[in-house]
Amino acid sequence: MTLDLGLLLVCILGVGFLAQWLAWRVRLPAILFLLPAGILMGPVVGVLAPDRLLGPLLFPVVSLAVALILFEGSLTLRFSELREIGRAVRGLVTYGAVIAVFLLGVAAHYLAGLSWEVALLFGALTCVTGPTVIAPMLRTVRPNARIANTLRWEGIVIDPLGALFAVLVYEAIVSRHQGHTIGVFLAVVASGVLVGLLAAWTLAFLLRRQMIPEYLRNYGTLVAVLLAFTVSNAITHESGLLAVTIMGIALGNMRGVHIDDILDFKENLTTLLVSTLFILLAARLSWPLPDGVLWSGIVIFLVAQLVVRPVTAVLASIGSALSWRERALIAWIAPRGIVAAAVSALFALKLEALGMPGARQLVPLVFILIIGTVVVQSATARPLARWLNVAEPDPNGVLIYGSDQAARVVARALVDAGFHVVVADEHWDGIRQARMEGLPTFFGFPASSYAERHLDLTGVGRLLAMSNNRERNALSCVYYRQEFGRGKVYRLTNDDAQATDGRVQLGGDLAAPALFEAGMTHERFLERLADGWRIKSTRLTATFDWPNFIEQYGSPTVLLFGVEEKGALRVASEKRELEPRPGWTVIALVPPEAAP
Structure with missing residues (x-):
């Protein structure tokens, strides 16, 4: 069986891509798929003979x-x-x-x-x-x-x-x-x-x-x-x-x-x-x-x-x-x-x-x-x-970039819900306050070369970029997208203009999903905390579901996270509206008049 030379070269590239993609999909080394693919194309099927294909160029x-x-x-x-x-x-x-x-x-x-x-x-x-x-x-x-x-x-x-x-x-x-x-x-x-x-x-x-x-x-x-x-x-x-x-x-x-x-x-x-x-x-291997x-x-x-x-x-x-x-x-x-x-x-x-x-x-x-x-x-x-009892649990932990009040209250809510959280920031004042509040911290920019060597991400599988620095938030999202995956990095919008004005909005690979709800910005989050808004965690039941929660705490309530019955964390974002179900634990920002 022979193929046109151009078609054969494209097939090699295509098979190589599919092997790499499959390896990424099932989280196994690509070698596991590349070598059998070559053996199949070469000695088994006979469509690829490298010595004949490349000749003296091999x-x-x-x-x-x-x-x-x-x-x-x-x-x-x-x-x-x-x-x-x-x-x-x-x-x-x-x-x-x-x-x-x-x-x-x-x-x-x-x-x-x-x-x-x-x-x-x-x-x-x-x-x-x-x-x-x-x-x-x-x-x-x-x-x-x-x-x-x-x-x-x-x-x-x-x-x-x-x-x-x-x-x-x-x-x-x-x-x-x-x-x-x-x-x-x-x-x-x-x-x-x-x-x-x-x-x-x-x-x-x-x-x-x-x-x-x-x-x-x-x-x-x-x-x-x-x-x-x-x-x-x-x-x-x-x-x-x-x-x-x-x-x-x-x-x-x-x-x-x-x-x-x-x-x-x-x-x-x-x-x-x-x-x-x-x-x-x-493909050059003799088979059998x-x-x-x-x-x-x-x-x-x-x-x-x-x-x-x-x-x-x-x-x-x-x-x-x-x-x-x-x-x-x-x-x-x-x-x-x-x-x-x-x-x-x-x-x-x-x-x-x-x-x-x-x-x-x-x-x-x-x-x-x-x-x-x-x-x-x-x-x-x-x-x-x-x-041997040396395996870590599923990577449900959260890396939060930022250490001001907004980042700390979100970190505290997640820790109280049973999640492993690391608060990372290059500003010492915020990190010191986070440590005083008993939060796990990392002093340094999480996308730095120092963090590559010293930031322990064991058990961590998400990034919430919540600092007041828009550009560093974007850099963190781009960096950790490779580590956690595109659907596991989020950023809190830093100002109203960034949220609404297309001339200053981040584009392309710099734009990670915006946290929480449309229009929620870092400044607005801090303003609500200053006005007395509090984070409330409640387990929903068949008799007290999400509509009942909204009815009790008010329609301005902002859903932040949902925790499924099996413990999986769901993050609310502008592009992904959560629909909490009975059995979930919801973590929400509620108005002051509704907070107990």
């Missing part, structure tokens, strides 16, 4: 894509974060990773028959757990804060470090196989490091001095990364991957270089590349797999899951504050992801070209381990967390 395309993936991953590593992470994370990403490489290499050598060189490369590739697989799994598992932070930081830190380690192992193998001396290997490493540092310094110099216009920064960075990769390879063969990894680490740690837009662009580009790359690489590969891969997965990860987790957490229950869950969760799949496929292509024995087994073994860890851990981690 190797350069894969190489450049992997270079961009490694650069994006290494760009997120901050040396300052290495000092801030706990003892357990430091153990997992240092000597724990070395132990994992050795044990996985031993398993691959004795169980799959790989040479020691390829087996150690397998270990270096599969010791990595990345944030792209950890993040969706944590959203599903919802462990407590210490477990979530440990696993999240492990994925963030070990992703670029593991890639760097795998590249070094690969360079050593190639140098030895080609009869190169240790001097040649050191020259490869030195070339990659120097080219990477020079490229990072040059790009940073241009960015700091505004020599690249804003709209060309992403384009220029893309060109710089690919140029560093190809120039380094031209100077010293096979040093390009090391160069882009060093370039990303260096650029991400330079002061005065604003890389947020670049990082966003690279993340979007990486999503596209990963989706396309995984489908192409999975060669004799012995499937069973040896399954046994290696069992060893990795039941022996390697528990051993490394226990040794790495010695002396930490983690309980045995927390260590047990950490010892179970270690899904492999993007770096392992993408880099292993590239290395396999290169090693096959060199005639290295066992190179063809590398990719299927890595893919079996990826699929095994993602499937098994996604299916079992949540029940295990509950059994």
Whole structure:
């Protein structure tokens, strides 16, 4: 079965998008859907043959894509974060990773028959757990804060470090196989490091001095990364991957270089590349797999899951504050992801070209381990967390940005209704008053880089932007829309003009649903509180329903929230009028003459 080339390329992009969308919808890692999609399109159905489709372009395309993936991953590593992470994370990403490489290499050598060189490369590739697989799994598992932070930081830190380690192992193998001396290997490493540092310094110099216009920064960075990769390879063969990894680490740690837009662009580009790359690489697999590969891969997965990860987790957490229950869950969760799949496929292509024995087994073994860890851990981690009593409840908590009287009375009403609330603000006076009232607080702007590291959002699933700063409210909504979802962020309109005048209304992605009712503004809310209005919480019944509530407290009553019988919070907004039912608890702002 053959398809037109253009139609086939569009199908690859479309299938990749559907896999990513499905992963987002069911909150599972996208790899779980991308790899089977590639196998289905390739060896099973036969519509996709990457070697025939791309021909001599296959190797350069894969190489450049992997270079961009490694650069994006290494760009997120901050040396300052290495000092801030706990003892357990430091153990997992240092000597724990070395132990994992050795044990996985031993398993691959004795169980799959790989040479020691390829087996150690397998270990270096599969010791990595990345944030792209950890993040969706944590959203599903919802462990407590210490477990979530440990696993999240492990994925963030070990992703670029593991890639760097795998590249070094690969360079050593190639140098030895080609009869190169240790001097040649050191020259490869030195070339990659120097080219990477020079490229990072040059790009940073241009960015700091505004020599690249804003709209060309992403384009220029893309060109710089690919140029560093190809120039380094031209100077010293096979040093390009090391160069882009060093370039990303260096650029991400330079002061005065604003890389947020670049990082966003690279993340979007990486999503596209990963989706396309995984489908192409999975389509190259022989199916059914060669004799012995499937069973040896399954046994290696069992060893990795039941022996390697528990051993490394226990040794790495010695002396930490983690309980045995927390260590047990950490010892179970270690899904492999993007770096392992993408880099292993590239290395396999290169090693096959060199005639290295066992190179063809590398990719299927890595893919079996990826699929095994993602499937098994996604299916079992949540029940295990509950059994160990280390799982957090559903994210029904609320983050309130703002700490003036309006924000505090709303926070108090939600706390009294049994919800976890965090009041966040960069103004100390309001935060101090909130603390005096016994409210949980965070001193700082909730969309800041400081908040990324220190604001604990465990159990929190909504944002109410209620500060008196319109622009910061909008920024908070845009920021937390990615974290909580578009339907879970709200803002309190700041002035009457903003609510009615189209010339000053926020538009596009800046406009989150307005809280409570049409015309309700921050100033009006404060005025009503000053006039004696109070918040009233009442459980509705069949004999005292919402119309009875309105009749008792008056038609000016403003419904703020509804709490369903099962405890789910419903937020009243201008675009979503609530219809409280018997059994709900309503939280409303009632006039002073009606308040008891």
